[in-house]
Each structure stands twice: as C-alpha cells, then as structure tokens.
Amino acid sequence: MKFATAVGLLFLLQGLIALGSLDETCEIGASxxxxxxxxxxxxxxxxxxxxxxxxxxxxxxxxxxxxxxxxxxxxxxxxxxxxxxxxxxxxxxxxxxxxxxxxxxxxxxxxxxxxxxxxxxxxxxxxxxxxxxxxxxxxxxxxxxxxxxxxxxxxxxxxxxxxxxxxxxxxxxxxxxxxxxxxxxxxxxxxxxxxxxxxxxxxxxxxxxxxxxxxxxxxxxSARRSMRFARHLVAEANRFRKEFLDSDDARDQTEITEDWRDTKPKRGAAKGGPYLSVHLRRRDFIYARGDEVPSLTKAAKQLEKILKSYDLNKVFIATDASLDEIEELKLKLNKYEVYYYSPSPEFLNLWGDGGIAIIDQIICSYARFFIGSYESTFSFRIQEEREILGFPVETTFNRLCGKKKKCEQPAKWKIVY
Ligand SMILES: Nc1nc2c(ncn2[C@@H]2O[C@H](COP(=O)(O)OP(=O)(O)O)[C@@H](O)[C@H]2O)c(=O)[nH]1
Ligand SMILES: [Mg+2]
Structure with missing residues (x-):
C-alpha cells in the first residue's frame, strides 16, 4: 500500500514537472x-x-x-x-x-x-x-x-x-x-x-x-545544413553515382545522419568517389566574365592535369554548355571516361531545370576532387555541400582559369559548427 502511494506520488510529481515544462515552452512562443x-x-x-x-x-x-x-x-x-x-x-x-x-x-x-x-x-x-x-x-x-x-x-x-x-x-x-x-x-x-x-x-x-x-x-x-536536398533527387543522383562512377556513400566515406544536426564529420573524413567533377559555367558567363572563362581546350588541359595527379580516370561534367560543346570537350578528353547527366523526359517533366541542376550539384559534391567556375553561385553551393560532407579543403576550393595571367583561387569559406 505504502509502495503504491509512493509510486503514485512519483507519477504525480513527474506529471507536474511535465506540465511545468509545457508551460515554459508555451511562454517561449507556441502559445x-x-x-x-x-x-x-x-x-x-x-x-x-x-x-x-x-x-x-x-x-x-x-x-x-x-x-x-x-x-x-x-x-x-x-x-x-x-x-x-x-x-x-x-x-x-x-x-x-x-x-x-x-x-x-x-x-x-x-x-x-x-x-x-x-x-x-x-x-x-x-x-x-x-x-x-x-x-x-x-x-x-x-x-x-x-x-x-x-x-x-x-x-x-x-x-x-x-x-x-x-x-x-x-x-x-x-x-x-x-x-x-x-x-x-x-x-x-x-x-x-x-x-x-x-x-x-x-x-x-x-x-x-x-x-x-x-x-x-x-x-x-546551420541554416545551410538544414537545406538538405529532396529525397527523390538524392536517390536519382545516387543511382547515377553507383551506375557510372563507382561511387556510393559507404565506399566514399560520405555517410550522413538522418537529422543534419547530428552530422559533423571531421575535416578530411570524406574520401569521395573515384572521379573528378567540374562545374563548367558557359553561356552568359562567356560574355559577362570573358577573361575568367577558359576555352574548351584550356579547360581540358586543366582537367587532364588534375586527373593525372589524382590518378583518376573518370570525369563528371556539370555544365550549362550546349551539347555540341560537351561533345567537343569529350573529344579533347578522349583518353578518359567522361560523363554528364542527361535526364529522362519524365524527370524533366517532373522537376525541370531546377531538378537537373541539383542532380549535377549532388554528383559534383561527392567527387574525389572538385573544380568550379569563377564567381559562380552554382559552384559556391557545391563547395558548401562539400564542406558539410567533410572533404579536405584542397579538393574543394578550386576554379578553372581563363586567359588572364593572374588566376586567384576562390576564398575558402570553411564550415563552423
Ligand atoms: N544543370 C545545370 N544547370 C546549370 C549549370 N550551370 C548553370 N546552370 C543553369 O544556369 C543557372 C545559373 O544561374 P545561377 O544559379 O544564378 O548561378 P550562377 O549564375 O552561375 O552564379 C542555374 O540555376 C542553372 O539553371 C550546370 O552545371 N548544370
Ligand atoms: Mg546568376
């Protein structure tokens, strides 16, 4: 009897504590x-x-x-x-x-x-x-x-x-x-x-x-880490990585937790898939930032140098270039396996250009080495993603050089927790 009363009191007490904390959260905002x-x-x-x-x-x-x-x-x-x-x-x-x-x-x-x-x-x-x-x-x-x-x-x-x-x-x-x-x-x-x-x-x-x-x-x-991509896009990018680039999270050491607040990889923990990724911004950038955008020949030379020094054989290209230009670049890199994402009509119909852009960005984020384009926010978002995944800085903050002699590399905006 005494024991039951004690247990009852304990429950009552717990209930009161719970009510107390409920009141507190209400005061902070919920009410x-x-x-x-x-x-x-x-x-x-x-x-x-x-x-x-x-x-x-x-x-x-x-x-x-x-x-x-x-x-x-x-x-x-x-x-x-x-x-x-x-x-x-x-x-x-x-x-x-x-x-x-x-x-x-x-x-x-x-x-x-x-x-x-x-x-x-x-x-x-x-x-x-x-x-x-x-x-x-x-x-x-x-x-x-x-x-x-x-x-x-x-x-x-x-x-x-x-x-x-x-x-x-x-x-x-x-x-x-x-x-x-x-x-x-x-x-x-x-x-x-x-x-x-x-x-x-x-x-x-x-x-x-x-x-x-x-x-x-x-x-x-924190706000940036909360911007996880939609699951259907991650799944599609993962399918492509696995099928063409021998890349998956277990092998690449890029596994993340369900809740972004629990993922804080040590710098250098991410290895990335065995490919080089490049964001090659063309179209309006050729007019707006002409001297900073390389010709396709010059771009191919820079990519080949990285492929050799990292002993890689595959390149993934994210670009807004025309198909003709992509084919031209492939020809210049014909010693290597060159890939780009080409959506199915169903994918394009469902998710449009935004969906393709994100697939490109995800695939670039998981590469062993990434090189982007000068002052492109598309490239910056990839660099942030790689910071979140825990890549070594030297494989992330790189840019293609144009015809200017001086080619400043991008600022290293490192993640802080
Ligand atoms: N799919 C894909 N689209 C791209 C790529 N580069 C540029 N684009 C398209 O062009 C737009 C570029 O505009 P924005 O997002 O403002 O980036 P920025 O102009 O490079 O700073 C993107 O939103 C895409 O729609 C690419 O590599 N892949
Ligand atoms: Mg823009």
Whole structure:
C-alpha cells in the first residue's frame, strides 16, 4: 500500500514537472499568435543566389523567434531566366528540390501554397526593400527609412478598397499596407521594423537587399545544413553515382545522419568517389566574365592535369554548355571516361531545370576532387555541400582559369559548427 502511494506520488510529481515544462515552452512562443513572413527576390536573380537569400531570411526569422512566433513562407521557384526547358509560369514548391522536414529543424517553414490555402493571397503589410537612392554617402551605418519607391513595384493601389494588389508567383497577393523601405544593413536590421508592427503577416520584397548577419558563422552554416536536398533527387543522383562512377556513400566515406544536426564529420573524413567533377559555367558567363572563362581546350588541359595527379580516370561534367560543346570537350578528353547527366523526359517533366541542376550539384559534391567556375553561385553551393560532407579543403576550393595571367583561387569559406 505504502509502495503504491509512493509510486503514485512519483507519477504525480513527474506529471507536474511535465506540465511545468509545457508551460515554459508555451511562454517561449507556441502559445503566441503565429505570424507569417513572406519574401521575394529580384526577378533577375538565378536559382543559386536565391538559395543564399533563403539563409539570410531564415536567420531573420530565427532572430525574431527569440521572442516571437514567426513562420517563414517559402516562395515557389519558377520563371527564371536560365530555366529554358521549363514552361514559363510554372512554379515548383520547395518540396520539389528540398527536404521540408530538414528545413523545419532550423526555422518553421511553410510552402506558399499552404499559406494560401489557409489565408488566401492576403498579407497585412508589404515592405519592398531598396538601396538608398543617394548611395552610401561615405559612411556605412545600419539604417532604414521609408522612402518613395526607386523602381517599379509589382503592386498597384486599388482605389476601390484602399488596398494594394500584386501579382506574384502566378497568383494574386493583396496587402493592406504598402511602402518602400530604403535600407543598408543586415537581416537583423529589420528586427525593429518587423517586431514593431502588430500585423500578422508581412511580405518583405527584394530580400536580397539585406546582407547575412554573420556570413560564414554558426547560424549561417546551420541554416545551410538544414537545406538538405529532396529525397527523390538524392536517390536519382545516387543511382547515377553507383551506375557510372563507382561511387556510393559507404565506399566514399560520405555517410550522413538522418537529422543534419547530428552530422559533423571531421575535416578530411570524406574520401569521395573515384572521379573528378567540374562545374563548367558557359553561356552568359562567356560574355559577362570573358577573361575568367577558359576555352574548351584550356579547360581540358586543366582537367587532364588534375586527373593525372589524382590518378583518376573518370570525369563528371556539370555544365550549362550546349551539347555540341560537351561533345567537343569529350573529344579533347578522349583518353578518359567522361560523363554528364542527361535526364529522362519524365524527370524533366517532373522537376525541370531546377531538378537537373541539383542532380549535377549532388554528383559534383561527392567527387574525389572538385573544380568550379569563377564567381559562380552554382559552384559556391557545391563547395558548401562539400564542406558539410567533410572533404579536405584542397579538393574543394578550386576554379578553372581563363586567359588572364593572374588566376586567384576562390576564398575558402570553411564550415563552423
Ligand atoms: N544543370 C545545370 N544547370 C546549370 C549549370 N550551370 C548553370 N546552370 C543553369 O544556369 C543557372 C545559373 O544561374 P545561377 O544559379 O544564378 O548561378 P550562377 O549564375 O552561375 O552564379 C542555374 O540555376 C542553372 O539553371 C550546370 O552545371 N548544370
Ligand atoms: Mg546568376
């Protein structure tokens, strides 16, 4: 009897402790009204700079959630200049390319389509970010001010109801309040502006205007590590690695845990598959960065040198080059086995150019040695991925040299935990 009472008391006590901790979590945020942060990026930006803007905005939400309860609404991907094989006005939700449960382990994140199901296209307030029209005026300080809009904005005033109507992501977005904000600063510069408002939903336009709070710091890398690729893309890349490149995680020593927070490989732990990977950026880069982009002959020479010194026989090429150029490069490397990813019509139909880009990036990430293109965000995202996997730095931060005599190698942005 006494024993039963003691056990009963113990359960009661445990129950009280559990209730106590429940109360605590409620106080920290769960019981607070949810707020939603939507954002846009300059329409001219490509896929991989957009991925970087996500990190800035995610860490803004992280900061806001130290005292509040914000959910980040994920703008779907589409209508990009480079996505020539994808229909205009076709938008892909984030789950097409990324693993939502991984993202949610860093900040609460919701697809735009789910936000719209719940709230329609309505947001309370829209701030379109812009630089100061007058520039930096010599001294750099963090600041923001409401100013007239410098450029045309995707919203028009509706005189009928006093609201503003916008057309974004192929859908109608309506906002009660609208203003342009000139800003110079970091993501967290926006914290006072956003926490001051008693609104439930805010759209921050042109979010690329804000800088990272701490580029290369622990929050940067946590947000980056949370951007795991969608499982169907990883599976397809793994199939290709196995079938053509003798590459799999066990042999390559690139196994990772289910939860990204548990994966912290020691530098040099990753060996990578027995192939060289290259990101060879062509098309607009030939015009925009001519002297830094090698001819195919020069590119082939640089690749051959690495193949010899690492005693490799296979090359995987990720490129936006035309098929003719790929064939030309293959010919120049005819002593080696050259591979590139060519999607099936079904794959292309399901995941479009974004899907192919990610397959290319995954395969490049697992190679014994990677060499990228000068100042390409596509190459930078591969370098980050290799940092996450634990490759030695010298096999990651390399670039192809163009005709310029001086060829600076990329900065080594090493991972920190
Ligand atoms: N599949 C594939 N697409 C590429 C490759 N290089 C460039 N692209 C395409 O071109 C776009 C390049 O734009 P962006 O992502 O802004 O990278 P950046 O311009 O190189 O900094 C990518 O998003 C892809 O759509 C590549 O190696 N493979
Ligand atoms: Mg670009």
């Amino acid at each position: 607070r009204t949810k707020k939603y942060l939507l954002y846009t990026v300059n329409p001219g930006e490509g896929f991989n700079l957009r991925r970087d803007v996500y990190l800035r905005v995610a860490n803004l939400v992280r900061k806001l959630n130290e005292v509040d309860n914000w959910v980040l609404v994920l703008p779907p991907w589409g209508n990009f200049y480079h996505w020539k094989n994808t229909k205009r006005n076709k938008y892909f939700p984030w789950s097409s390319f990324f693993d939502l449960s991984s993202l949610n382990r860093w900040v609460p994140a919701l697809e735009l389509e789910d936000y719209i199901k719940e709230h329609g296209g309505a947001v309370d307030t829209t701030f379109i970010l812009q630089h100061y029209a007058e520039g930096w005026s010599g001294n750099w300080e963090e600041k923001y001010d409401e100013r007239p809009c410098n450029e045309q904005v995707p919203f028009t005033h509706n005189d009928g109801n006093g609201q503003w109507d916008g057309h974004l992501w192929g859908t109608q977005i309506t906002t009660k309040n609208f203003s342009c904000i000139s800003i110079q600063g970091h993501a967290s510069t926006l914290v006072p502006l956003l926490s001051k408002t008693d609104v439930r939903s805010v759209l921050v336009g042109r979010a690329e205007t804000i800088l990272h709070d701490e580029f290369g710091g622990t929050w940067f890398w």
